Amino acid sequence: MEIINAIVLLLNYIFVPALSYGSQLALGAIFVSLIYGILRFAYFTAGDLMSFGTMFTILFTWYFQSLGINLGVLPTALIAIPFGITVTIFYVLIKDKLVFSYYRFKKSPPVQLAMVSIGTMFVTQAIVRIVIGPFDRRFFDGEKFILKANEFKEMTGLNEGLTIKSTQVITLLVTIIVVSILFWFLNKTKTGKSMRAYSDNEDLALLSGIDPKKVVMITWVIAAILATVGGTLYGLDKSFKPFTYFNNMLPIFAAAIVGGIGNPFGAFLGGYVIAFSEILVTYAYRKFFIYLLPESIEPDSLLQLLSTDYKFAVSFSILVVVLLFRPSGIFKGKVL
Amino acid sequence: MRQNLDVIAAYLIMLGLIILVGFLQSWSIALSILCFCLISAVMTMGANIQWGYAGLINFGIMGYTALGGLAAVLVSVPPVKEAWQVGGLSMIFCAFLIAFMVFSIRFILKKYNKSNKRNYGIALVIIVGLILLRLISGPAIHSIEAVNPATTGFLGGMGLPILFSWIVGAFFAGALAYVIGKIALGLRADYLAIATLLISEIVIAVIKHEDWLSRGVKNVIGLKRPVPYEIDLQTKEWFINLVAKFNQSTLNLITDVMAREQMLKQLVIEGSTVFVKLCFVGLFSIVVIILLIITQKALYSPWGRMMRAIRDNEEAANAMGKNVVKQHLLIFVLGSAIVGIAGAMMVTYDGLFTPGSYRPMRYTFLIWVMVIVGGSGNNFGAVLGGFAVWFLWIEAAPIALFLINLFTSGLEETNVLRVHLIESIPYFRFLMMGIGLLLIMRYRPKGILPEKIKHV
Numbered sequence: 057m058e059i060i061n062a063i064v065l066l067l068n069y070i071f072v073p074a075l076s077y078g079s080q081l082a083l084g085a086i087f088v089s090l091i092y093g094i095l096r097f098a099y100f101t102a103g104d105l106m107s108f109g110t111m112f113t114i115l116f117t118w119y120f121q122s123l124g125i126n127l128g129v130l131p132t133a134l135i136a137i138p139f140g141i142t143v144t145i146f147y148v149l150i151k152d153k154l155v156f157s158y159y160r161f162k163k164s165p166p167v168q169l170a171m172v173s174i175g176t177m178f179v180t181q182a183i184v185r186i187v188i189g190p191f192d193r194r195f196f197d198g199e200k201f202i203l204k205a206n207e208f209k210e211m212t213g214l215n216e217g218l219t220i221k222s223t224q225v226i227t228l229l230v231t232i233i234v235v236s237i238l239f240w241f242l243n244k245t246k247t248g249k250s251m252r253a254y255s256d257n258e259d260l261a262l263l264s265g266i267d268p269k270k271v272v273m274i275t276w277v278i279a280a281i282l283a284t285v286g287g288t289l290y291g292l293d294k295s296f297k298p299f300t301y302f303n304n305m306l307p308i309f310a311a312a313i314v315g316g317i318g319n320p321f322g323a324f325l326g327g328y329v330i331a332f333s334e335i336l337v338t339y340a341y342r343k344f345f346i347y348l349l350p351e352s353i354e355p356d357s358l359l360q361l362l363s364t365d366y367k368f369a370v371s372f373s374i375l376v377v378v379l380l381f382r383p384s385g386i387f388k389g390k391v392l
Numbered sequence: 393m394r395q396n397l398d399v400i401a402a403y404l405i406m407l408g409l410i411i412l413v414g415f416l417q418s419w420s421i422a423l424s425i426l427c428f429c430l431i432s433a434v435m436t437m438g439a440n441i442q443w444g445y446a447g448l449i450n451f452g453i454m455g456y457t458a459l460g461g462l463a464a465v466l467v468s469v470p471p472v473k474e475a476w477q478v479g480g481l482s483m484i485f486c487a488f489l490i491a492f493m494v495f496s497i498r499f500i501l502k503k504y505n506k507s508n509k510r511n512y513g514i515a516l517v518i519i520v521g522l523i524l525l526r527l528i529s530g531p532a533i534h535s536i537e538a539v540n541p542a543t544t545g546f547l548g549g550m551g552l553p554i555l556f557s558w559i560v561g562a563f564f565a566g567a568l569a570y571v572i573g574k575i576a577l578g579l580r581a582d583y584l585a586i587a588t589l590l591i592s593e594i595v596i597a598v599i600k601h602e603d604w605l606s607r608g609v610k611n612v613i614g615l616k617r618p619v620p621y622e623i624d625l626q627t628k629e630w631f632i633n634l635v636a637k638f639n640q641s642t643l644n645l646i647t648d649v650m651a652r653e654q655m656l657k658q659l660v661i662e663g664s665t666v667f668v669k670l671c672f673v674g675l676f677s678i679v680v681i682i683l684l685i686i687t688q689k690a691l692y693s694p695w696g697r698m699m700r701a702i703r704d705n706e707e708a709a710n711a712m713g714k715n716v717v718k719q720h721l722l723i724f725v726l727g728s729a730i731v732g733i734a735g736a737m738m739v740t741y742d743g744l745f746t747p748g749s750y751r752p753m754r755y756t757f758l759i760w761v762m763v764i765v766g767g768s769g770n771n772f773g774a775v776l777g778g779f780a781v782w783f784l785w786i787e788a789a790p791i792a793l794f795l796i797n798l799f800t801s802g803l804e805e806t807n808v809l810r811v812h813l814i815e816s817i818p819y820f821r822f823l824m825m826g827i828g829l830l831l832i833m834r835y836r837p838k839g840i841l842p843e844k845i846k847h848v
Contacts, residue, residue, distance in 0.1 A: 098582040155830060167449060167581050171764060172833055174757055178826025181753075185819035302753070306593060309586050317583075365601040372590035379579060379587055 057214075062347035064216040068205075074328070074335045076224040076293055079231035082327025083286030084304065085311035086238065086320045087279040093255040093318035094275045095156070097169035102283070103305030104180040107298045108147060109284025110291045111188045113140030114195045121197070129199040131226070137288055144280040151176055152276055160272070184298045193296040196223065223293040234285055235324060238278065242320065247274060255318065306368065307334070310375040316385025325387055330371040338364045399772050399841055406779045413787065420662070423669035425786050430676035431738050432778035436762045437683050437771060438730030444769035444843065445696065446723045447703035449585040452572065454755035455592030456728045458599050458747065459568055460561030460735020465549055465612045465745045467557035472548035475539045479604070480547065482532035486525055493521040536604040546607045555618050557736045558679070565732025566725045568595065573724040577717070589752065600747045612745040619671035622664040632656070635663040672741055679737065680775065683730065687771045699723060700769075700845070758785065761825055765832045767839025776841055784828065788821035 084102060091099040116136035126132045155176060159169050202225055205217025242248040247270070254261040254271045262268060287301065294300075307330050315326025340360040362370060378386060410429075414422035435453060442448045496517050504510040537545045576587045599606050606612070625631045636643060639659050646652045690696050702709040702716055710716050739745050758781065766777015793814065800810040832839065 098586060155834075158834060165581075167585075168833070168837075170582055170585065171760070172830065174760065175826050175829035175833060177757070178761075178822045178829065180826075182819050182821075182823035182826060185822065186813070186816040189816065190819070306590055310590060313583070313586065363601065366597055369594045369597040372594050375590055376575065376587060379583065380575060383579065383583065 058347045061216045068218045074331045076227040078328035078331030079227050080290040081311050082324045083282045084308035085323035085327045087282040088312040089320050089323035097166040100173045101177040103302045105283040106287030107184050107301035109140050109144040110287035111184050112143040113288045117195050131198045141284045144284045148276045148280045227289045307371050310371045314378050316387050322387035334367050334370050337361045337370045420665050427672050429779040429782045432782045433775040434734035435759045436774040436778040438727045439763045440774035442727035445699040450588050451585045452588035452592035453759045455595035456565035456731040457735035457755050458750045459564045460732035461739040461745050463561035463564045464557040464736045464739035467552050468554035469549035470551035472544045475536045475547050479532035479536040482528050486529045533604045554740050558733050561732040561736030562729040566729035569725045569728030573721045577720050596750050609748045615743045625664040635660050761829050767841040769843030770841050773839050773841030788824050789817050792817050792820035
């Protein structure tokens with residue numbers, strides 16, 4: 057019984073939150089990785105593109121709510137996502153046309169493109185803040201919990217409750233759907249294969265008749281989709297605040313690099329690596345050991361490896377260690 | 393003279409803009425803009441040394457700035473004796489322990505060949521060291537933070553004049569850069585950018601949450617200034633006389649004695665803030681000029697030529713027998729040290745240290761915009777970039793207000809769109825920065841004042 061309690065405790069405070077946070081990071085990391093692989097630069101607008109997509113999803117959600125449209129127990133944002141995605145796709149394509157394409161044709165070094173993406177970061181951030189403001193926005197509606205702590209306790213008769221928020225389940229399901237479609241697309245379809253070829257060796261790909269414009273366009277479209285979906289899921293689960301989204305760029309980069317930048321599958325796993333390590337290292341294990349150990353040697357300190365203040369620092373330290381010992385990332389494999 | 397015409401013209405325009413602010417808004421605002429322009433100029437010089445001379449991307453500027461600020465606190469705040477009594481010894485012991493750990497790891501690395509055994513040994517040292525650190529520092533930190541937490545709750549500093557911190561800040565930042573450089577300089581350009589960005593976040597996290605060292609998010613306020621305080625000035629005879637002399641014509645117009653006294657008092661209060669800021673401008677200008685002379689000499693020295701050679705073709709420079717790794721590390725440390733000076737200067741000017749306010753947007757990316765806009769590889773360009781971008785950053789709000797009023801003049805005062813736009817004026821500065829950066833990168837990729845290489 058004690059052991060089951062301990063396991064439920066870990067499930068409740070570590071596994072479930074880390075799984076949903078990891079999925080949100082993974083979606084971001086995949087598109088950063090894709091852009092790195094195909095367009096060959098570090099895309100610093102990542103976090104702000106996510107907040108841009110989320111912002112439009114929120115605006116559409118409010119519009120639908122004012123019309124009285126909703127999904128019952130599910131959040132209204134789910135209907136709004138496709139509209140948010142459409143706007144974001146238009147935005148990234150316009151941005152590519154106006155800004156990035158020029159440097160691509162000139163074959164500028166990646167560093168210059170990264171600098172340019174800092175410029176677009178400023179612009180995107182300004183647009184988001186001017187349109188929706190810098191404040192915290194909650195746009196979740198529908199049923200909040202799937203499983204409440206009390207219900208779980210009554211059901212099982214355990215001391216520890218297990219809470220599962222509906223947003224966590226939605227996050228997981230949507231991530232599975234989106235990521236499986238994406239990998240099916242990359243691995244099975246002709247366009248996806250041409251993207252991988254382009255990423256592997258640009259010159260060879262061009263020789264074999266792959267249209268670079270199409271590859272670049274599809275990459276941006278995928279980036280916009282993933283950014284909007286990931287951002288909206290994060291916003292549903294926590295809340296929407298432009299500054300938090302900008303900061304999320306850092307763990308997203310960490311995830312992409314840990315997984316081997318340019319390798320979407322690695323980035324996908326990297327998201328979970330970062331999320332789990334952040335939560336595992338900063339969790340206070342006192343209660344866990346109280347359940348497991350006999351009363352005589354119960355710990356009296358918190359048994360926390362690092363205080364929660366260092367949450368970000370943990371993922372970055374992992375990144376630094378990975379960069380030092382395996383600069384190509386944990387899941388190296390072939391590029392893309 | 394003729395070849396430097398663009399430099400002189402650009403600086404004159406910049407000076408004119410600041411003077412314009414003085415006439416249109418107030419001299420106090422103009423001078424505080426100038427102060428921050430000078431601080432930004434120091435930061436951009438640091439970043440320019442790394443990027444313009446050597447082509448290293450350092451996105452960790454925020455971290456070095458914060459370390460410089462920390463130096464200002466540690467130098468100028470008087471020591472908290474009680475805290476030292478309860479926990480000082482343990483903390484010093486911890487410092488020795490860390491040093492011991494580092495040396496033993498270096499010893500292991502040198503003495504033994506690469507093997508599993510060596511890795512286990514290093515892991516053992518680190519784990520045992522961390523546990524010991526935790527055991528020793530835990531109670532000490534607790535008791536230090538318990539000492540009068542409302543006003544101190546930290547170890548305090550050395551109680552020296554704050555000007556020393558400008559040098560100490562440089563050493564702090566340089567030391568951190570040495571460590572980071574040793575770790576990360578082997579990385580490719582974009583990896584290095586991301587790694588430094590993340591490391592600077594770690595630095596901020598440490599400063600924010602180690603309350604015993606920096607008071608963390610409780611902030612340190614009331615740092616001693618190197619220049620006189622306004623209140624003191626307002627009672628000084630010579631200062632009042634000075635103000636009276638400057639404003640003789642205005643004062644002579646007022647015939648009533650009482651009104652004249654009142655006017656003089658008002659003028660003295662205004663004058664004192666301006667005077668204090670002028671003192672700061674003087675101090676900061678000295679730093680900027682000294683750095684400009686040094687960096688300019690370095691740029692056109694054999695060393696500067698070597699750096700450019702390394703930047704433009706690393707392999708060729710390596711083949712010519714230049715130690716690329718060593719030079720990269722050197723320039724990384726030098727540039728970061730200069731940024732550290734700027735961090736200390738900023739805290740000196742503000743008189744307070746607020747770790748919570750260090751954000752990458754303001755302290756890393758904005759500085760990079762300055763370097764790119766000003767002209768990388770050209771010191772005068774970098775300084776100008778610092779001036780121009782900071783000026784725009786501050787004056788963006790009035791400009792945006794003017795533009796919004798111009799474009800929405802057809803709408804009513806209470807129109808939803810107009811009210812919303814006016815409420816979001818502070819965010820237009822991001823838009824201006826972004827568009828400015830994009831335009832410069834597109835149409836003048838070398839910056840306003842491009843790099844000039846003298847061929848002898």
